[in-house]
Amino acid sequence: MTHRCKRWLIQLCLSAGVIGGWPLPAHAEDTLIWLLRDLPPLTIFEGPGKGAGALDQLLPMLIEHLPEYRHQVLHVNRARGTQMLREPSFTCDPSLLWTAERAKYIVFSNQAFVVVSNGVTIRRAQLEAMAPFIVEGQFDLQAFLEAHKTRMGTIAERSYGPVIDERLRHAGAHKLALHYGNDALGSLLQMQRLGRLEAVLGYWPEVRYHAMQQGIGADDLSFYPIKGSLPYQRTRIGCSDTPQGRVAIERINQVLREIPMEQVQQSYAAWLDPQMREQYLQDNPSFFQDAPEP
Numbered sequence: 001m002t003h004r005c006k007r008w009l010i011q012l013c014l015s016a017g018v019i020g021g022w023p024l025p026a027h028a029e030d031t032l033i034w035l036l037r038d039l040p041p042l043t044i045f046e047g048p049g050k051g052a053g054a055l056d057q058l059l060p061m062l063i064e065h066l067p068e069y070r071h072q073v074l075h076v077n078r079a080r081g082t083q084m085l086r087e088p089s090f091t092c093d094p095s096l097l098w099t100a101e102r103a104k105y106i107v108f109s110n111q112a113f114v115v116v117s118n119g120v121t122i123r124r125a126q127l128e129a130m131a132p133f134i135v136e137g138q139f140d141l142q143a144f145l146e147a148h149k150t151r152m153g154t155i156a157e158r159s160y161g162p163v164i165d166e167r168l169r170h171a172g173a174h175k176l177a178l179h180y181g182n183d184a185l186g187s188l189l190q191m192q193r194l195g196r197l198e199a200v201l202g203y204w205p206e207v208r209y210h211a212m213q214q215g216i217g218a219d220d221l222s223f224y225p226i227k228g229s230l231p232y233q234r235t236r237i238g239c240s241d242t243p244q245g246r247v248a249i250e251r252i253n254q255v256l257r258e259i260p261m262e263q264v265q266q267s268y269a270a271w272l273d274p275q276m277r278e279q280y281l282q283d284n285p286s287f288f289q290d291a292p293e294p
Helices: 003-016 054-064 078-086 124-133 141-146 162-169 184-193 204-213 243-258 262-269 274-287
Strands: 031-036 070-075 091-096 106-116 119-123 152-155 176-179 199-202 221-225 232-240
Touching (some): 078 091, 091 106, 091 243, 119 184, 124 141, 141 152, 141 162, 204 221, 262 274
Parallel strands (some): 152 176, 152 199
Antiparallel strands (some): 106 232, 119 199
């Protein structure tokens, strides 16, 4: 069976949610549970782009190169995924940002791929009211959180990067609308459309995708990077910090050095708006230069 045919079969099984019938060596006993969230354009569960996300391309390649395990895929929200990673189970998440808190119970791979950093989405109709928080094309999150009568929509248990996480950690509870559900971002965008939120945190391609699903035009929204944040974030694979998880991460690091990542990067870039895509692809070679591990 050719590699292309194998990968097609794996993707077909992934769309069903479980890898069960894939031919494995006789000694394969451990079941590696992959935790996937609906995180366009990395993973896309439903709609016209179903299965066309960047992680939808990467995960079959990982599975193909890890034949010593049985592979099961679970669709979870961020809160449930975090809970499972904290448990002494054999679970891995292919799209995590490294944080010091997560490193207490998760063992991380080397860099898997790079995404454009999180930012703030504002409705164009509210740009005038939000103008005091926009400085040289960037959003002053600290000033926003210190202002009166403003609320930010966020997804519970998600890391948005060190700068943003630190700001949110010190924000008053009344300033944040935390959503724990499966369609968290879509629900937050609806709350924003109804005037219950002034701003929503998230990845711009993800926001655009969910806005389309909610019938919200992308032209009605404006996106701003966060003041003080880096333009890109390095995404890693993380497994529960157990003996099985540590062995799996060693193997995953080997696989990441072996498989071609250009397809994954191109798949992700296809979801960016033209200006952002051009800059992303221009910066692409620097993503794979050696960088200090956290």
